Amino acid sequence: MFSTPGTRSRRTRGILATAAATAALLALSACGSSSGVETLDESADVTITMWTGQEDSAQKYLEALADEFEQEHPNVKIDLSPGASSTEDLLQKLSAGFAGNNYPDISYAFGSWAGQLEASNRTLDITDQVADPAVKWDEFSPAARDTARPSGNKTIGFPAVVDNISLLYNKKLFDAAGVAYPTDEWTWDDFRAAAKQVSDPGQNIYGYAYSVSGSEETTWQFWPKFWQNGGEILNGDQTEATFNSKAGVDALAMLQGMAIDDKSVYLDQTDTKFGQLFASDRIGMITSGPWQLYDLGVAGTEYGVTQLPGTDGDHKTVSGADIWALFDHKDANKAHWAFEFTNWLTQAEQDEQWNVAYGNLPLRASEIDSPAFQEQAAKLPGLTVMAANAVNAEIARPTLPGYVGLSEAVGQAISEVLQGKGEPDAALDAAVEKANKALAED
Structure with a gap:
């Protein structure tokens, strides 16, 4: 509702x-x-x-x-x-x-x-x-x-x-860090570098935020990065999961590097707190959608919006x-x-x-x-930027009943890796096994 x-x-x-x-x-x-x-x-x-x-x-x-x-x-x-x-x-x-x-x-x-x-x-x-x-x-x-x-x-x-989800950036934090605002041409390397520069964990300021609740919020934030790398969630007849491909491992490894090595990611257990922290100038960037804009206006947050950072000019988003x-x-x-x-x-x-x-x-x-x-x-x-970003919503998430179990498996794997409890390849392999059991039960 x-x-x-x-x-x-x-x-x-x-x-x-x-x-x-x-x-x-x-x-x-x-x-x-x-x-x-x-x-x-x-x-x-x-x-x-x-x-x-x-x-x-x-x-x-x-x-x-x-x-x-x-x-x-x-x-x-x-x-x-x-x-x-x-x-x-x-x-x-x-x-x-x-x-x-x-x-x-x-x-x-x-x-x-x-x-x-x-x-x-x-x-x-x-x-x-x-x-x-x-x-x-x-x-x-x-x-x-x-x-x-x-x-x-x-x-x-x-x-x-x-x-769809786009990249929202906090102008106040970017200005304070002396970092140029994101553009439509940004790559994931640009994004990672900016997140690290904006971060100041000692002041509880982070360059980016990611859900580690294991919910669909965790999963659907992952799919654009996966798709931009050429990944496919399922095989051709939609009977087996294939997100543990190199595209999936590389996408999760990039997030792992930001969270563990760079310490530039606020790990949100709630799915909602990161939006509040962005609005109050504690997080430099979030990937979110039109539902976020009204609250930002009420809070008086100085923000900008652009399409998601991409890979080789591919800026796919999720809808x-x-x-x-x-x-x-x-x-x-x-x-x-x-x-x-x-x-x-x-x-x-x-x-x-x-x-x-x-x-x-x-x-x-x-x-x-x-x-x-x-x-x-x-x-x-x-x-307007979010509306134009609809052209990048090229792929639909699977709608078959087994996607419920698949999403839970992916979300759990991402959450574990970003919290330092596993490695991308092993976590996604285990998640594929769980996802295939859910698909087989349909």
Whole structure:
């Protein structure tokens, strides 16, 4: 569930979906679903049920848009509700709904759930519809598109919210250390050198911060470095983990050198304290996303934003894309209008009235130059850079159910190495063994 500005948090927590919900969803793959109208009648009265996973102002934005759609299509009723007490609870609610044939036509879903939802055999496949040039599917980032197509065989919905991580730097600390600000051309060598120069552990000032909680925060911060080195998380058929390749070992060794040798990294056990310390001029650089900007403005932090440091000109980032999942009730009218509403909702004009108005990144590249986005960007310096950084969100994190266990294995390995409890090659080899067991259990 998204909170109001000032307490907004990253959207990676959907990775913590319960094993019970996952098992229940997969068990439904052979079950049938309710049947409705077989022949489409676009003028027939129809009610579309939508679980938004939102509250407060975000919910109000969506309610206003649903009212607008209903006015344009008087025969269509959009029955809008949060769906559950929190966004995290939606997966369990969907699982129960599938079991009782009482599930919505549209639901917000964390991107990490996409594979589980497709495996339930309850989703619509809108691959043919999104091929229509009028949908402008290519305006979504590659990672967002791939998240909505988890197995590569079906398109189960539309991107709902997108973000990515960029490099944020504290101007006050850089100025005090006499270090030039980061640029879009920075390499990881540039980054490491600057982090060491800005650091002053005796004064509790660090050049960089990294999560060692072992959570998905630990893992997803690692993936850009891994991808920039040419690494692939899984093999071609997604049955085995391959992150212990040279790309993975080198990326983790670089972080190890910063944390252990340079002592330039604040190791955060909480996933949240590093943002507060950056805002209070104790950390020189963090890699974070748009959710951080409001708090920095409130704190009065002097900061800048640029794309991530890269390798050989590669500046890949990671995106936490979430989706509007569409569900099949074997009813031609429901299927038609569920698609039509989500397609309309995610077009630029409507997205400016929700994601942009709320302070999220725009869904589509075409919105960056819009007056609505430029107005928000003026309030949240760096937002334009983060929006442009979407072009570097080329790869989606795996969405298959086994990613939960894989992420935990990687996060634990990174945490141990950065705290001096292991070496990159051995830690990642052990993590691959754990990850492969999780993948085999799917």
